[in-house]
Amino acid sequence: MKYHPDIELLLKYSSGQLAPAISVAIGLHQEHCKECQQRIIDLESVGGDTLEALSISDSPSDLDNGFDLLMADLEATPQDNFQDKYDGYAVAQSDVDYLERLGKKDYWSFDWKRVTRKISRAVVDIDDGLHQVELLKFEPNAKIPKHTHEGEEFTLVLEGDFSDSNGCYREGEFIVQDQSDEHQPVAGSAGCVCLAITNAPLKFTGTLGPIINWFSRH
Ligand SMILES: [Zn+2]
Numbered sequence: 001m002k003y004h005p006d007i008e009l010l011l012k013y014s015s016g017q018l019a020p021a022i023s024v025a026i027g028l029h030q031e032h033c034k035e036c037q038q039r040i041i042d043l044e045s046v047g048g049d050t051l052e053a054l055s056i057s058d059s060p061s062d063l064d065n066g067f068d069l070l071m072a073d074l075e076a077t078p079q080d081n082f083q084d085k086y087d088g089y090a091v092a093q094s095d096v097d098y099l100e101r102l103g104k105k106d107y108w109s110f111d112w113k114r115v116t117r118k119i120s121r122a123v124v125d126i127d128d129g130l131h132q133v134e135l136l137k138f139e140p141n142a143k144i145p146k147h148t149h150e151g152e153e154f155t156l157v158l159e160g161d162f163s164d165s166n167g168c169y170r171e172g173e174f175i176v177q178d179q180s181d182e183h184q185p186v187a188g189s190a191g192c193v194c195l196a197i198t199n200a201p202l203k204f205t206g207t208l209g210p211i212i213n214w215f216s217r218h
Helices: 007-014 020-032 034-057 063-075 079-087 093-103 209-216
Strands: 112-116 119-123 132-138 147-149 153-164 167-169 174-177 186-198 202-204
Touching: 007 020, 007 034, 020 034, 020 093, 020 153, 020 174, 020 186, 132 153
Parallel strands: none
Antiparallel strands: 112 119, 119 132, 132 186, 147 202, 153 167, 153 174, 153 186
């Protein structure tokens, strides 16, 4: 596997600080990816050590007392406050349901709409206030019109594969693209199903661009 979330995304994922839409995509990626599973485990333990170190360095500069100060600090933090602090980042139950449905490849239960003869889409209703989330299905060898990205686009390949001039993206891979990438992907011979997360609409740039842009807004 070649395309993974970067270390910053994994760190935010492991500490529950990611927008739910991206969190669901990384949750699905790590089900396919032993490397990222291990990185997340490592980051979770590093995260704990880092918090302890910060807690000590914020204290008066008596290092011998660091451990005692840390323990006092922890004891002074009621457990329920601790819980409150993290509830703000909790992924909603509906998002956990999406994670399970998509993990089981149960995407045919979504409400699909045809975009072209070879491309269909279904909205995934993860409302994190930042992202638009959709499933895209490409028939074998479908060409996705040339487009750029006004914001960031995160793509998780759920089934099959697609490629563009930068490479081939296979099942489970997590791809990040931004304004600087103009690309014209082509689905593989078995077609492709992707989870696509955008924070701004795609802008199609080819000959058919204006028409597709119009359709994608309606
Ligand atoms: Zn990975």
